[in-house]
Amino acid sequence: MKEVVFFNRYTNAVEEEKIVGELWIRLAYSTTIGKLATALLFKRKLFSILFGKFASSPSSRKKIKPFVKKYNLKSDSFKKKISEFTSFNDFFIRKLKPSARPISPKPNTITAPADGRHLAYVNMKNLSPFFIKGEQLSVEDLIIDKATAKKFTNGSVLISRLSPIDYHRFHFPIACVPNKTFLIRGEYSSIHPMAMNGMVDTFLRNKKTSTLLCTENCGNILMVEIGATCVGSIKQTFVPKKPVLKGDEKGYFEFGGSTMILIFENGRVQFSDDILENTASGIETYVLMGDEVATII
DSSP states (O other), rough: OOOEEEETTTEEEEEEOTTTTTTHHHHHHHHHHHHHHIIIITTTTHHHHHHHHTTTTTGGGGGHHHHHHTTOOOGBBBSSOOOOSSSSSHHTTTTTTGGSSOOOTTEEEEOOSEEEEEEEEEEOOHHHHHOOTTOOOOOHHOOOOOOHGGGGGGGGEEEEOOOSSOOOOOEOSSEEOOOOOOOEEEEEEOOHHHHHEEEEEHHHHEEEEEEEESSSOOOEEEEEEEEOOOOEEEEESTTSSSBBTTTTTTEEEEOOEEEEEEEOOTSEEEEHHHHHHHHTTTTTEOTTTTSSEEEEO
């Protein structure tokens, strides 16, 4: 398996990703024994539940300081002090100081819903070159709702991948009125590029939640949160049918890597040039929550 690189918008350079559990991922998805163990154990709900219980236990606190140091996390942006976290999961779902993630004040902008590495596609039928040629993202298969899926035929897609080292709360990318969230049960496969091997169907098989966002000037937007290996649960913290502002918190992922997908109606948005250019080259773009990722057409 090759190293995973991404373009960092803030350093203006291509960087190699620091992968949490890299050896495990390589063994699990590139060896015969690893693939068998993954199919029989690691993709199962029970494994993620048990791992989640450990991450929520007081004894897991000892993992926090070494993790922060190893991955050079900016603890001065945390709302809590490291000593105040009650478990590793409490640290994982940490809140940040408001100043750490300013929300783009520009009108008619769509902001990143989460910290992470992003891909953008003007039309969901064209998911190359990052994904295997011929692989298509079907909204109907993704959310299992034919009526809603029809609204997004040939829609534009932003895929946001969160690493375990990232801030794991997710936020609304635009002012809107969010509908009720629907849970779609599924597997707990890894969403890391080394594990997915370019296959879109991982998004379709995994556990996920979806919410329809109704906006004033950008039509309908579908916001989908996808769980992965070791993700104990996807928590929603917003109130359905209550208007929210751009940047307001929507929810959070408990421990593990995760993915978010924003699907826009066809012709509604223009993605940022750097994200489009990097996606065309098969490279994700690192963008922080609250920063601009698209403009409304």
